[in-house]
Amino acid sequence: MSTPPYELIYAPFAPGRGEHIRLLLEEAGVTYTDTTSLGWDAALAANQELLKGRDGNPPYFAPPLFRHGDLIISQTSNILMYLGSKLGLAGSTAEDAFRVNALACTALDGLSDEVHATHHPISGTLYYEDQKDESTRASKVWINVRLPKFLAYWESVLASKGGPWLMGETFTYADIVLSQCIDGVKYAFPKAMAHLDEKSEYRRVFGHWEQVRARPRIAKYLASDKRQKYDNGIYRYCPDGDVVPETAAASV
Amino acid sequence: MSTPPYELIYAPFAPGRGEHIRLLLEEAGVTYTDTTSLGWDAALAANQELLKGRDGNPPYFAPPLFRHGDLIISQTSNILMYLGSKLGLAGSTAEDAFRVNALACTALDGLSDEVHATHHPISGTLYYEDQKDESTRASKVWINVRLPKFLAYWESVLASKGGPWLMGETFTYADIVLSQCIDGVKYAFPKAMAHLDEKSEYRRVFGHWEQVRARPRIAKYLASDKRQKYDNGIYRYCPDGDVVPETAAASV
Secondary structure: OOOOOEEEEOOOOOOOOHHHHHHHHHHHOOOEEEHHHHOHHHHHHHHHHHHOOOOOOOOOOOOOEEEEOOEEEEOHHHHHHHHHHHOOOOOOOHHHHHHHHHHHHHHHHHHHHHHHHHHOOOOOOOOHHHHHHHHHHHHHHHHHHHHHHHHHHHHHHHHHOOOOEOEEOEOOHHHHHHHHHHHHHHHHOHHHHHHHHHOHHHHHHHHHHHHHHOOHHHHHHHOOOOOOOOOOOOOOOOHHHOOOOHHHHHOO | OOOOOEEEEOOOOOOOOHHHHHHHHHHHOOOEEEHHHHOHHHHHHHHHHHHOOOOOOOOOOOOOEEEEOOEEEEOHHHHHHHHHHHOOOOOOOHHHHHHHHHHHHHHHHHHHHHHHHHHOOOOOOOOHHHHHHHHHHHHHHHHHHHHHHHHHHHHHHHHHOOOOEOEEOEOOHHHHHHHHHHHHHHHHOHHHHHHHHHOHHHHHHHHHHHHHHOOHHHHHHHOOOOOOOOOOOOOOOOHHHOOOOHHHHHOO
Protein backbone atom coordinates (compact mmCIF):
# COMPACT_ATOMS: atom_id res chain seq x y z
CA MET A 1 0.00 0.00 0.00
CA SER A 2 1.38 3.38 -0.95
CA THR A 3 1.69 6.13 1.63
CA PRO A 4 -1.37 8.37 1.48
CA PRO A 5 -0.65 11.99 0.57
CA TYR A 6 -0.90 14.86 3.07
CA GLU A 7 -3.64 17.17 1.85
CA LEU A 8 -4.41 20.61 3.28
CA ILE A 9 -7.81 21.93 2.26
CA TYR A 10 -7.98 25.69 2.73
CA ALA A 11 -8.78 28.82 0.74
CA PRO A 12 -6.33 31.41 -0.60
CA PHE A 13 -6.81 34.77 1.08
CA ALA A 14 -4.10 35.18 3.70
CA PRO A 15 -1.76 32.91 5.67
CA GLY A 16 -4.66 32.30 8.08
CA ARG A 17 -5.06 29.33 10.35
CA GLY A 18 -3.77 27.04 7.62
CA GLU A 19 -0.33 28.64 7.90
CA HIS A 20 0.51 26.77 11.10
CA ILE A 21 -0.18 23.52 9.29
CA ARG A 22 1.88 24.54 6.23
CA LEU A 23 4.82 25.52 8.43
CA LEU A 24 4.68 22.19 10.28
CA LEU A 25 4.69 20.27 6.98
CA GLU A 26 7.53 22.41 5.62
CA GLU A 27 9.62 21.88 8.76
CA ALA A 28 9.01 18.12 8.55
CA GLY A 29 10.17 18.18 4.93
CA VAL A 30 7.26 16.10 3.64
CA THR A 31 5.43 16.49 0.35
CA TYR A 32 1.88 17.82 0.62
CA THR A 33 -0.86 19.30 -1.51
CA ASP A 34 -2.65 22.54 -0.64
CA THR A 35 -5.92 23.54 -2.32
CA THR A 36 -4.83 27.17 -1.83
CA SER A 37 -2.70 26.79 -4.96
CA LEU A 38 -5.80 25.97 -7.04
CA GLY A 39 -7.20 29.50 -6.70
CA TRP A 40 -10.30 30.72 -4.93
CA ASP A 41 -13.10 28.89 -6.78
CA ALA A 42 -11.53 25.45 -6.85
CA ALA A 43 -10.32 25.75 -3.25
CA LEU A 44 -13.76 26.79 -2.07
CA ALA A 45 -15.38 23.92 -3.95
CA ALA A 46 -12.96 21.43 -2.36
CA ASN A 47 -13.71 22.88 1.07
CA GLN A 48 -17.47 22.70 0.59
CA GLU A 49 -17.25 19.14 -0.65
CA LEU A 50 -15.18 17.85 2.24
CA LEU A 51 -17.09 19.79 4.91
CA LYS A 52 -20.12 17.61 4.13
CA GLY A 53 -18.59 14.53 5.67
CA ARG A 54 -17.76 11.43 3.63
CA ASP A 55 -15.94 8.12 3.84
CA GLY A 56 -17.04 7.67 7.45
CA ASN A 57 -16.02 11.15 8.54
CA PRO A 58 -18.56 13.47 10.20
CA PRO A 59 -19.47 16.82 8.61
CA TYR A 60 -17.22 19.64 9.81
CA PHE A 61 -18.10 23.25 10.48
CA ALA A 62 -15.24 25.21 8.92
CA PRO A 63 -11.82 24.97 7.28
CA PRO A 64 -8.94 24.36 7.61
CA LEU A 65 -9.56 20.72 6.77
CA PHE A 66 -6.94 18.05 6.42
CA ARG A 67 -7.13 14.73 4.59
CA HIS A 68 -4.75 11.84 5.06
CA GLY A 69 -6.01 8.69 3.38
CA ASP A 70 -9.50 7.96 4.68
CA LEU A 71 -9.18 10.37 7.58
CA ILE A 72 -10.62 13.86 7.20
CA ILE A 73 -10.35 16.22 10.18
CA SER A 74 -10.89 19.87 11.01
CA GLN A 75 -9.72 22.32 13.71
CA THR A 76 -6.24 23.81 13.52
CA SER A 77 -4.96 22.53 16.87
CA ASN A 78 -6.34 19.07 16.12
CA ILE A 79 -4.68 18.86 12.70
CA LEU A 80 -1.40 20.06 14.23
CA MET A 81 -1.58 17.42 16.95
CA TYR A 82 -2.28 14.68 14.43
CA LEU A 83 0.61 15.72 12.18
CA GLY A 84 2.95 16.59 15.03
CA SER A 85 2.66 13.11 16.53
CA LYS A 86 3.06 11.47 13.11
CA LEU A 87 6.03 13.58 11.97
CA GLY A 88 8.07 13.70 15.17
CA LEU A 89 7.28 17.28 16.14
CA ALA A 90 5.17 16.64 19.26
CA GLY A 91 7.91 16.11 21.84
CA SER A 92 9.82 13.10 23.06
CA THR A 93 7.06 11.05 24.72
CA ALA A 94 3.35 10.26 24.31
CA GLU A 95 2.67 12.44 27.37
CA ASP A 96 4.63 15.33 25.86
CA ALA A 97 2.14 15.42 22.98
CA PHE A 98 -0.46 16.71 25.45
CA ARG A 99 1.93 19.29 26.93
CA VAL A 100 2.71 20.49 23.40
CA ASN A 101 -0.98 20.61 22.45
CA ALA A 102 -1.70 22.68 25.58
CA LEU A 103 0.97 25.19 24.55
CA ALA A 104 -0.23 25.32 20.94
CA CYS A 105 -3.89 25.81 21.99
CA THR A 106 -2.83 28.62 24.34
CA ALA A 107 -0.90 30.43 21.60
CA LEU A 108 -3.84 30.09 19.19
CA ASP A 109 -6.39 31.25 21.79
CA GLY A 110 -4.49 34.30 22.94
CA LEU A 111 -2.41 35.47 20.01
CA SER A 112 -4.66 34.46 17.12
CA ASP A 113 -8.34 34.21 18.16
CA GLU A 114 -8.19 37.17 20.56
CA VAL A 115 -6.41 39.32 17.98
CA HIS A 116 -9.02 38.51 15.36
CA ALA A 117 -11.72 39.36 17.90
CA THR A 118 -10.27 42.87 18.39
CA HIS A 119 -11.12 43.54 14.75
CA HIS A 120 -14.58 42.02 14.98
CA PRO A 121 -15.66 42.63 18.59
CA ILE A 122 -19.42 42.67 18.00
CA SER A 123 -19.48 39.78 15.55
CA GLY A 124 -17.23 37.99 13.08
CA THR A 125 -20.24 38.03 10.75
CA LEU A 126 -20.35 41.85 10.51
CA TYR A 127 -17.98 43.98 8.45
CA TYR A 128 -15.11 45.69 10.26
CA GLU A 129 -16.56 49.03 9.08
CA ASP A 130 -19.75 48.32 11.04
CA GLN A 131 -17.85 47.90 14.30
CA LYS A 132 -14.88 50.22 13.77
CA ASP A 133 -15.23 52.30 16.95
CA GLU A 134 -15.72 49.19 19.06
CA SER A 135 -12.70 47.64 17.37
CA THR A 136 -10.48 50.59 18.23
CA ARG A 137 -11.59 50.39 21.86
CA ALA A 138 -11.13 46.61 21.97
CA SER A 139 -7.65 46.85 20.40
CA LYS A 140 -6.46 49.41 22.94
CA VAL A 141 -7.65 47.31 25.87
CA TRP A 142 -6.07 44.21 24.35
CA ILE A 143 -2.70 45.88 23.77
CA ASN A 144 -2.62 47.32 27.28
CA VAL A 145 -3.99 44.42 29.30
CA ARG A 146 -3.71 41.17 27.38
CA LEU A 147 -0.63 41.51 25.16
CA PRO A 148 1.90 42.17 27.98
CA LYS A 149 0.33 39.33 29.95
CA PHE A 150 0.74 36.90 27.05
CA LEU A 151 4.32 38.00 26.33
CA ALA A 152 5.23 37.61 30.01
CA TYR A 153 3.68 34.14 30.02
CA TRP A 154 5.63 32.95 26.96
CA GLU A 155 8.79 34.48 28.38
CA SER A 156 8.23 32.35 31.50
CA VAL A 157 7.78 29.18 29.43
CA LEU A 158 11.02 29.80 27.53
CA ALA A 159 12.83 30.62 30.78
CA SER A 160 11.53 27.57 32.65
CA LYS A 161 13.19 25.01 30.43
CA GLY A 162 16.24 27.09 29.60
CA GLY A 163 15.41 27.20 25.88
CA PRO A 164 16.08 27.39 23.08
CA TRP A 165 12.58 25.94 22.50
CA LEU A 166 9.35 25.90 24.48
CA MET A 167 9.91 22.27 25.49
CA GLY A 168 13.62 22.86 26.16
CA GLU A 169 16.04 21.23 23.73
CA THR A 170 13.35 19.51 21.66
CA PHE A 171 11.85 21.55 18.84
CA THR A 172 8.09 20.99 18.52
CA TYR A 173 5.21 22.38 16.50
CA ALA A 174 4.28 24.57 19.48
CA ASP A 175 7.38 26.61 18.58
CA ILE A 176 6.05 27.00 15.06
CA VAL A 177 2.64 28.11 16.32
CA LEU A 178 4.01 30.67 18.78
CA SER A 179 6.42 32.14 16.23
CA GLN A 180 3.73 32.40 13.55
CA CYS A 181 1.38 34.06 16.06
CA ILE A 182 4.01 36.59 17.10
CA ASP A 183 4.61 37.27 13.42
CA GLY A 184 0.91 37.98 12.91
CA VAL A 185 0.64 40.24 15.96
CA LYS A 186 3.66 42.21 14.67
CA TYR A 187 1.75 42.77 11.43
CA ALA A 188 -1.51 43.75 13.16
CA PHE A 189 0.00 46.00 15.84
CA PRO A 190 3.42 47.15 14.56
CA LYS A 191 3.70 50.19 16.84
CA ALA A 192 2.79 48.27 20.00
CA MET A 193 5.06 45.35 19.17
CA ALA A 194 8.03 47.53 18.18
CA HIS A 195 7.74 49.24 21.55
CA LEU A 196 7.62 45.96 23.44
CA ASP A 197 10.45 44.50 21.37
CA GLU A 198 12.75 47.33 22.52
CA LYS A 199 12.33 46.29 26.14
CA SER A 200 14.54 43.55 27.46
CA GLU A 201 11.80 41.80 29.43
CA TYR A 202 10.48 39.92 26.42
CA ARG A 203 13.80 39.22 24.72
CA ARG A 204 13.32 35.46 24.83
CA VAL A 205 9.98 35.67 22.99
CA PHE A 206 11.22 37.96 20.24
CA GLY A 207 14.45 35.97 19.95
CA HIS A 208 12.44 32.76 19.68
CA TRP A 209 10.34 34.26 16.87
CA GLU A 210 13.55 34.90 14.90
CA GLN A 211 15.08 31.52 15.69
CA VAL A 212 12.07 29.62 14.40
CA ARG A 213 12.02 31.70 11.22
CA ALA A 214 15.73 31.02 10.72
CA ARG A 215 15.34 27.23 10.65
CA PRO A 216 16.53 26.24 7.15
CA ARG A 217 13.31 24.70 5.76
CA ILE A 218 11.10 27.39 7.31
CA ALA A 219 13.37 30.21 6.09
CA LYS A 220 13.26 28.76 2.58
CA TYR A 221 9.46 28.53 2.67
CA LEU A 222 9.03 32.07 4.05
CA ALA A 223 11.16 33.44 1.21
CA SER A 224 9.16 31.55 -1.44
CA ASP A 225 6.06 32.48 -3.43
CA LYS A 226 4.05 30.00 -1.35
CA ARG A 227 4.10 32.36 1.65
CA GLN A 228 1.04 34.58 1.28
CA LYS A 229 0.76 38.20 2.38
CA TYR A 230 -1.23 39.22 5.45
CA ASP A 231 -4.27 41.21 4.44
CA ASN A 232 -7.88 40.63 5.37
CA GLY A 233 -7.29 37.48 7.33
CA ILE A 234 -6.94 36.88 11.05
CA TYR A 235 -4.32 39.60 11.34
CA ARG A 236 -5.37 43.01 9.99
CA TYR A 237 -3.55 46.29 10.31
CA CYS A 238 -5.89 49.03 11.56
CA PRO A 239 -3.81 52.09 12.54
CA ASP A 240 -6.43 53.53 14.93
CA GLY A 241 -6.13 50.60 17.30
CA ASP A 242 -2.34 50.27 17.20
CA VAL A 243 -1.05 52.15 20.24
CA VAL A 244 2.01 52.17 22.47
CA PRO A 245 1.06 50.20 25.60
CA GLU A 246 0.56 52.59 28.50
CA THR A 247 1.34 50.20 31.32
CA ALA A 248 4.47 48.96 29.67
CA ALA A 249 5.59 52.51 28.89
CA ALA A 250 5.05 53.54 32.51
CA SER A 251 7.11 50.65 33.81
CA VAL A 252 10.24 51.53 31.77
CA MET B 1 3.01 1.01 41.33
CA SER B 2 -0.43 2.26 42.30
CA THR B 3 -2.63 3.95 39.74
CA PRO B 4 -2.17 7.72 39.93
CA PRO B 5 -5.31 9.67 40.86
CA TYR B 6 -7.22 11.84 38.39
CA GLU B 7 -7.03 15.42 39.67
CA LEU B 8 -9.02 18.33 38.28
CA ILE B 9 -7.66 21.70 39.34
CA TYR B 10 -10.29 24.40 38.91
CA ALA B 11 -12.03 27.09 40.96
CA PRO B 12 -15.59 27.05 42.31
CA PHE B 13 -17.73 29.72 40.70
CA ALA B 14 -19.88 28.05 38.05
CA PRO B 15 -19.82 24.82 36.04
CA GLY B 16 -17.41 26.56 33.65
CA ARG B 17 -14.98 24.86 31.33
CA GLY B 18 -14.18 22.32 34.03
CA GLU B 19 -17.70 20.89 33.74
CA HIS B 20 -16.93 19.05 30.50
CA ILE B 21 -14.07 17.30 32.29
CA ARG B 22 -16.21 16.45 35.35
CA LEU B 23 -18.94 15.00 33.15
CA LEU B 24 -16.42 12.86 31.25
CA LEU B 25 -15.02 11.49 34.53
CA GLU B 26 -18.51 10.85 35.90
CA GLU B 27 -19.56 9.03 32.73
CA ALA B 28 -16.41 6.89 32.90
CA GLY B 29 -17.21 6.05 36.52
CA VAL B 30 -13.70 6.72 37.79
CA THR B 31 -12.71 8.29 41.10
CA TYR B 32 -11.26 11.80 40.86
CA THR B 33 -10.46 14.78 43.02
CA ASP B 34 -11.62 18.32 42.22
CA THR B 35 -10.10 21.36 43.92
CA THR B 36 -13.50 23.04 43.49
CA SER B 37 -14.65 21.17 46.60
CA LEU B 38 -11.93 22.86 48.67
CA GLY B 39 -13.55 26.29 48.40
CA TRP B 40 -12.35 29.41 46.67
CA ASP B 41 -9.10 30.21 48.50
CA ALA B 42 -7.64 26.71 48.52
CA ALA B 43 -8.73 26.08 44.92
CA LEU B 44 -7.14 29.32 43.77
CA ALA B 45 -3.92 28.52 45.61
CA ALA B 46 -3.77 25.09 43.97
CA ASN B 47 -4.33 26.67 40.58
CA GLN B 48 -1.62 29.27 41.09
CA GLU B 49 0.84 26.67 42.27
CA LEU B 50 0.36 24.30 39.34
CA LEU B 51 0.23 27.07 36.71
CA LYS B 52 3.89 27.79 37.47
CA GLY B 53 5.08 24.58 35.89
CA ARG B 54 6.79 21.83 37.87
CA ASP B 55 7.96 18.23 37.63
CA GLY B 56 9.03 18.77 34.03
CA ASN B 57 5.78 20.42 32.96
CA PRO B 58 5.81 23.87 31.36
CA PRO B 59 4.00 26.80 33.00
CA TYR B 60 0.41 27.11 31.82
CA PHE B 61 -1.64 30.22 31.20
CA ALA B 62 -5.02 29.46 32.76
CA PRO B 63 -7.18 26.78 34.38
CA PRO B 64 -8.70 24.25 34.02
CA LEU B 65 -5.60 22.22 34.82
CA PHE B 66 -5.43 18.47 35.13
CA ARG B 67 -2.88 16.32 36.90
CA HIS B 68 -2.40 12.60 36.38
CA GLY B 69 0.75 11.36 38.05
CA ASP B 70 3.68 13.43 36.74
CA LEU B 71 1.68 14.86 33.88
CA ILE B 72 0.13 18.30 34.31
CA ILE B 73 -1.79 19.75 31.36
CA SER B 74 -4.09 22.67 30.58
CA GLN B 75 -6.69 23.51 27.92
CA THR B 76 -10.16 21.98 28.10
CA SER B 77 -10.13 20.22 24.71
CA ASN B 78 -6.65 18.85 25.43
CA ILE B 79 -7.62 17.45 28.84
CA LEU B 80 -10.73 15.90 27.31
CA MET B 81 -8.71 14.27 24.56
CA TYR B 82 -6.20 12.87 27.06
CA LEU B 83 -8.93 11.44 29.30
CA GLY B 84 -11.18 10.37 26.44
CA SER B 85 -8.45 8.22 24.90
CA LYS B 86 -7.50 6.76 28.29
CA LEU B 87 -11.07 6.02 29.43
CA GLY B 88 -12.56 4.65 26.23
CA LEU B 89 -14.64 7.69 25.31
CA ALA B 90 -12.75 8.84 22.20
CA GLY B 91 -14.26 6.50 19.61
CA SER B 92 -13.37 3.08 18.32
CA THR B 93 -9.99 3.72 16.65
CA ALA B 94 -6.88 5.88 17.07
CA GLU B 95 -8.02 7.90 14.05
CA ASP B 96 -11.47 8.41 15.58
CA ALA B 97 -9.82 10.27 18.47
CA PHE B 98 -9.00 13.09 16.03
CA ARG B 99 -12.53 13.11 14.57
CA VAL B 100 -13.92 13.32 18.12
CA ASN B 101 -11.48 16.08 19.09
CA ALA B 102 -12.51 18.08 15.99
CA LEU B 103 -16.16 17.82 17.03
CA ALA B 104 -15.41 18.74 20.66
CA CYS B 105 -13.29 21.75 19.63
CA THR B 106 -16.07 22.93 17.32
CA ALA B 107 -18.69 22.73 20.07
CA LEU B 108 -16.41 24.60 22.49
CA ASP B 109 -15.55 27.30 19.92
CA GLY B 110 -19.07 28.00 18.81
CA LEU B 111 -21.33 27.24 21.74
CA SER B 112 -19.03 28.16 24.63
CA ASP B 113 -16.34 30.70 23.60
CA GLU B 114 -18.62 32.63 21.23
CA VAL B 115 -21.40 32.77 23.83
CA HIS B 116 -19.01 34.09 26.46
CA ALA B 117 -17.80 36.68 23.93
CA THR B 118 -21.35 38.01 23.48
CA HIS B 119 -21.23 39.04 27.13
CA HIS B 120 -17.77 40.54 26.90
CA PRO B 121 -17.50 41.79 23.30
CA ILE B 122 -14.96 44.55 23.93
CA SER B 123 -12.80 42.60 26.34
CA GLY B 124 -13.01 39.70 28.77
CA THR B 125 -10.97 41.89 31.12
CA LEU B 126 -13.68 44.58 31.40
CA TYR B 127 -16.86 44.27 33.48
CA TYR B 128 -20.07 43.37 31.68
CA GLU B 129 -21.50 46.69 32.89
CA ASP B 130 -18.81 48.57 30.96
CA GLN B 131 -19.83 46.94 27.67
CA LYS B 132 -23.55 46.34 28.23
CA ASP B 133 -24.85 48.06 25.08
CA GLU B 134 -22.25 46.32 22.93
CA SER B 135 -23.17 43.03 24.57
CA THR B 136 -26.84 43.44 23.75
CA ARG B 137 -25.97 44.17 20.13
CA ALA B 138 -23.54 41.24 19.97
CA SER B 139 -26.06 38.85 21.52
CA LYS B 140 -28.77 39.76 19.03
CA VAL B 141 -26.44 39.24 16.06
CA TRP B 142 -25.24 35.94 17.54
CA ILE B 143 -28.76 34.61 18.11
CA ASN B 144 -29.88 35.58 14.63
CA VAL B 145 -26.85 34.63 12.57
CA ARG B 146 -24.67 32.17 14.45
CA LEU B 147 -26.99 30.13 16.65
CA PRO B 148 -29.22 28.77 13.84
CA LYS B 149 -26.08 28.00 11.82
CA PHE B 150 -24.59 25.99 14.69
CA LEU B 151 -27.83 24.13 15.42
CA ALA B 152 -28.17 23.25 11.73
CA TYR B 153 -24.57 22.02 11.68
CA TRP B 154 -25.03 19.74 14.70
CA GLU B 155 -28.32 18.50 13.30
CA SER B 156 -26.40 17.49 10.15
CA VAL B 157 -23.76 15.63 12.17
CA LEU B 158 -26.41 13.66 14.06
CA ALA B 159 -28.27 12.94 10.81
CA SER B 160 -25.18 11.84 8.91
CA LYS B 161 -24.42 8.83 11.10
CA GLY B 162 -28.03 8.02 11.94
CA GLY B 163 -27.48 8.66 15.67
CA PRO B 164 -28.07 8.25 18.47
CA TRP B 165 -24.65 9.82 19.03
CA LEU B 166 -22.41 12.17 17.07
CA MET B 167 -20.17 9.30 16.01
CA GLY B 168 -23.12 6.98 15.33
CA GLU B 169 -23.57 4.08 17.72
CA THR B 170 -20.45 4.85 19.79
CA PHE B 171 -20.92 7.31 22.65
CA THR B 172 -17.92 9.67 22.97
CA TYR B 173 -16.96 12.68 25.03
CA ALA B 174 -17.94 14.90 22.07
CA ASP B 175 -21.53 14.01 22.99
CA ILE B 176 -20.89 15.22 26.53
CA VAL B 177 -19.40 18.48 25.30
CA LEU B 178 -22.20 19.26 22.86
CA SER B 179 -24.90 18.46 25.42
CA GLN B 180 -23.25 20.57 28.12
CA CYS B 181 -22.85 23.47 25.65
CA ILE B 182 -26.52 23.28 24.62
CA ASP B 183 -27.40 23.26 28.31
CA GLY B 184 -25.38 26.44 28.85
CA VAL B 185 -26.86 28.23 25.85
CA LYS B 186 -30.35 27.35 27.12
CA TYR B 187 -29.44 29.06 30.39
CA ALA B 188 -27.95 32.15 28.71
CA PHE B 189 -30.64 32.61 26.04
CA PRO B 190 -33.80 30.88 27.31
CA LYS B 191 -36.23 32.78 25.08
CA ALA B 192 -34.22 32.19 21.91
CA MET B 193 -33.63 28.52 22.69
CA ALA B 194 -37.25 27.82 23.69
CA HIS B 195 -38.35 29.25 20.35
CA LEU B 196 -35.88 27.12 18.41
CA ASP B 197 -36.73 24.03 20.45
CA GLU B 198 -40.36 24.31 19.33
CA LYS B 199 -39.35 23.95 15.71
CA SER B 200 -38.87 20.47 14.33
CA GLU B 201 -35.73 21.32 12.33
CA TYR B 202 -33.42 20.95 15.33
CA ARG B 203 -35.19 18.03 17.01
CA ARG B 204 -32.11 15.81 16.84
CA VAL B 205 -29.96 18.37 18.69
CA PHE B 206 -32.47 18.99 21.47
CA GLY B 207 -33.23 15.27 21.71
CA HIS B 208 -29.50 14.54 21.95
CA TRP B 209 -29.15 17.07 24.79
CA GLU B 210 -31.77 15.13 26.75
CA GLN B 211 -30.39 11.70 25.91
CA VAL B 212 -26.93 12.59 27.19
CA ARG B 213 -28.39 14.00 30.40
CA ALA B 214 -30.41 10.82 30.87
CA ARG B 215 -27.39 8.52 30.88
CA PRO B 216 -27.45 6.93 34.37
CA ARG B 217 -24.14 8.20 35.75
CA ILE B 218 -24.59 11.67 34.25
CA ALA B 219 -28.19 11.93 35.50
CA LYS B 220 -27.04 10.97 38.99
CA TYR B 221 -24.27 13.59 38.91
CA LEU B 222 -26.57 16.34 37.59
CA ALA B 223 -29.01 15.69 40.44
CA SER B 224 -26.25 15.83 43.06
CA ASP B 225 -24.80 18.70 45.09
CA LYS B 226 -21.63 18.50 42.99
CA ARG B 227 -23.41 20.10 40.03
CA GLN B 228 -22.94 23.86 40.44
CA LYS B 229 -25.40 26.54 39.37
CA TYR B 230 -24.79 28.75 36.35
CA ASP B 231 -24.16 32.30 37.42
CA ASN B 232 -21.29 34.57 36.48
CA GLY B 233 -19.39 32.00 34.47
CA ILE B 234 -19.21 31.39 30.74
CA TYR B 235 -22.98 31.34 30.47
CA ARG B 236 -24.77 34.41 31.88
CA TYR B 237 -28.40 35.34 31.58
CA CYS B 238 -28.80 38.93 30.40
CA PRO B 239 -32.48 39.52 29.45
CA ASP B 240 -31.73 42.45 27.09
CA GLY B 241 -29.80 40.25 24.68
CA ASP B 242 -32.16 37.26 24.76
CA VAL B 243 -34.44 37.65 21.75
CA VAL B 244 -36.57 35.46 19.52
CA PRO B 245 -34.50 34.83 16.36
CA GLU B 246 -35.95 36.88 13.48
CA THR B 247 -34.81 34.66 10.63
CA ALA B 248 -36.04 31.53 12.32
CA ALA B 249 -39.37 33.14 13.16
CA ALA B 250 -39.81 34.25 9.55
CA SER B 251 -39.13 30.78 8.22
CA VAL B 252 -41.88 29.10 10.29
